[in-house]
Amino acid sequence: MQPLLDIQNLSIDFTTENEKISAVENLSLQIKRGEIVALVGESGSGKSVTALSLLQLLPTPPAIYAGGKILFSDSGVSHLDLISLVNKKRTSTSNSKIASINNPEIKEISDLRGSQIAMIFQEPMTSLNPVMKCGKQIAEALVRHKRISRAEAKKETLKWFEKVDIPDPEKTFHKYPHQISGGQKQRVMIAMAMCCQPALLICDEPTTALDVTVQKKILLLIKQLQQEQNMGVLLITHDLGIVAEIADRVAIMFKGVILEQNSTIEIFRHPQHPYTKALIACRPALHAKGERLPVVDDFLQPGQNPAVAATSSPPMIPHLNEVLVKVENLSVRFPVKRNLLGKATHYFTAVDNTSFEIYRGETLGLVGESGCGKTTLGRALLRLIEPSGGDILFQGSSITQTPESNLQHFRKEVQLVFQDPFSSLNPRLTIGEALAEPMRLFSDETKTQRRSSISKLLEQVQLSPKFASRYPHEFSGGQRQRIVIARALALNPTFLVCDESVSALDVSVQAQILNLLNNLKSELGLTMLFISHDLSVIRYMSDRLMVMKAGKIVERGDSEEIYRNPKHDYTKQLLSAIPKIKL
Template sequence: MQPLLSINDLSVDFIAESGITNALKNISLNVNRGEVVALVGESGSGKSVTSLSVLQLLPSPPARYSSGEIIFSEDGKQNINLLHRNSYEMQDVRGNKIAMIFQEPMTSLNPVLTCGDQVMEAILLHKKVPKETARQKTLEWFEKVKLPDPAGIFNRYPHQLSGGQKQRVMIAMAMCCEPALLICDEPTTALDVTVQKTILQLIKELQQQSGMGVIFITHDLGVVAEIADRAVVMYKGEIVEQNTVKNIFNSPQHPYTKALLACRPVNHERGKRLPVVSDFMEELRTEMAKNIISTERPLYTPVSTEILMSAENLSVWFPVKRSLFGKSQSYTKAVDSVSFDVFKGETLGLVGESGCGKTTLGRTLLRLIEPTTGKITYNGNNLTAKKRDELHSLRKEIQIIFQDPYSSLNPRITIGSAIAEPMKVHGLF
């Protein structure tokens, strides 16, 4: 029988003023019904370009399909070359016959629509059912993806959910039209280990129930071992090896595959240097040698006994229900009476599963979220007592690196301008 999806001799280029970048170079792979195929490789290897090509989601220009075909056969009889379909014809495919779960749910979900309305929208678009039927089907899918309080989640906005809950909403949206092929673009990368495992189990469970084919994109070989039937290893836009997961792990053939397996921390003996991919690839060793800045080890900085920052009985409560006159009747206690000290020269780790309050606490320390009660002290300054304009001078001393670079970087300005902007704001040049 014809495979569910066949990618044959596909090449994709990106055209820019500086020249042409060959993102994919004559790749070929098949996905069968009921099979999970993992695309494995480091960042920039072509995994996401491959998946976006299937749904024609690459912007053209600058993207150009220079060769190949992508054949989709939903029933095993009729073959459709997706690259020959126009935008209107692809509307019936996207989200209906082929669905996709993206890496970062916060940038994938619409912030001005409730989670329930967004899933309903997909059902109403493709299934042509009454609104009440679509609502009921949405609630059923929220139950299937094991969201707590489906009716409550239905009326909440994405920013009111934890990362794991948002990803479950994305899975419900992708699965609600029962697609023949599901593409998962690193759907667990932004999640903690506990939530990651449950999401993987959920995807595998739904796949087995529906019999759909799955393309699972990841750089994590542990995820491949847990969820995939076959693995396709990509490197610099090419497929260097593809085989069953068992054979990939037990008998890797290509040096890059061997490198990926050898560089897993799970195999590493404490006290010895962890191998890196460049140890196994001659071309990478040469490239790395050109870019080494220093071989000197940084000086050890001892932890001081002087407190740099402290939180005292810090609480952040969000109202979830209001009375007729706007008075809050119930709250979600995102952070509840937390106290800790951070000493100079110390690294303090905040550990916990998705939704436990780590991110809320971090944002509150910078007053990006206002605390409900409690006190934040930095270098003897009471941050909770300061007005917004008084915090300006402290912003350059207390910084945050956000989880998702896609939603943190302004797409309208260059990387150089983005880096220079805070230095200009604080008068550093």
């Protein structure tokens, strides 16, 4: 039986003014009907470039197809070479200023997208049209490809909303993307991709940064629909737990090259390439607290012994008799309805009468689903959100009673590491200028002293001091996260709040950042509140753990004990949703 998709020796280059960069090199991969093939690798390995090439969504130029074929065979179409369509498109558009949809070559590509090959993109918020209602976006695809009326398309859309388990389909049909949650947006994307029943579905990191419970529902949904419609699926991810749960075969990609491919069972039981071994080994769930996580370089550098590289270092012992932060009956409420005079009549309670302590030198983990109040609680501790009730004591002094104008010392002592390092860095400032900004505000250092401090900070987070003259867009995601950590450390804080600071990173980059935070904690004596929805990361990083649901702390205690023997049903639910490698 011929494969649904047959990629043969595909090579893709990107051209710049000064050089030509190879993004994909001699890639060969096959996908059959009813099969899920996972393409696994770090950011920048060429996974998404490969996926976009299947739908011919790469801009040509700067992208250049340097060789190979992409053969697609389904519904009576025999060995259609998608690259040849790109070449026809380029020829037809170069001969006219405006490309017409009536052009047969362009129409052939357009007819294929959505109907026979569909894609679930990584970030649904940027993939959905923000000025078009959710239901209309799916109905538009149905009208275009199934040639049905708008009334029929609406009925079909509502059926798909029910199928992907979207609550209240009729209301969601008339909502805009910003009015629904991240998990619901991802479900809308799934409905849009699958409503025309394509033969091949491309899933590009479909669950990145989603809660484990939402992630599990999305994965089960994709698997169920794939089996119902006997689709072929290309799953692009860096999460090996997801791969182990739903993939039939796995291809490991690194710097544009597929290093090895095999059945999922064989890849996990008998990995052949050192890079594959590295990806499997650097997951926090496999390592004890305080143990250095192995990274990719440990496996790829000649003569390096990963077992030696991953030796344990004694964890910092918290001062359990010295409370640094004390929270008493803290509540945070947001108005959701106001009367004609502007007075709030209804409130949403994000943090509900919460009390706890954080001891000097400890890392307290805070885990829960999106919307449970984790980020609100973290920001309330820093007075970035005003509490509605209760008290916060820092080093024995109340900060809720302190006027904003008198919080300068507190601002110097506490810092926040944001979830998204790119949006938290000013794109117009160089890295050196971003690091110097808090120093200018809070210290009396001269310009020369600041330059020296910036160099030390960059070295502290394992970056070259030469990077100070570069801008944020010139760095990878892992490097940007290091820069954000360096900025948080610029004023030598006592207390650090890490808000989902590794949630969207590749597992290998995540290992580097977690190692860095552990090293800094030991070197600088930092106290941390570590917020995450990933219980395996929280278990690895934290001394104690709090589980939050709907604004309340439902379970607390030693992180290892809760991870091994959870008491509350909600904690058990979170743990059961973590993708596990059982092969």
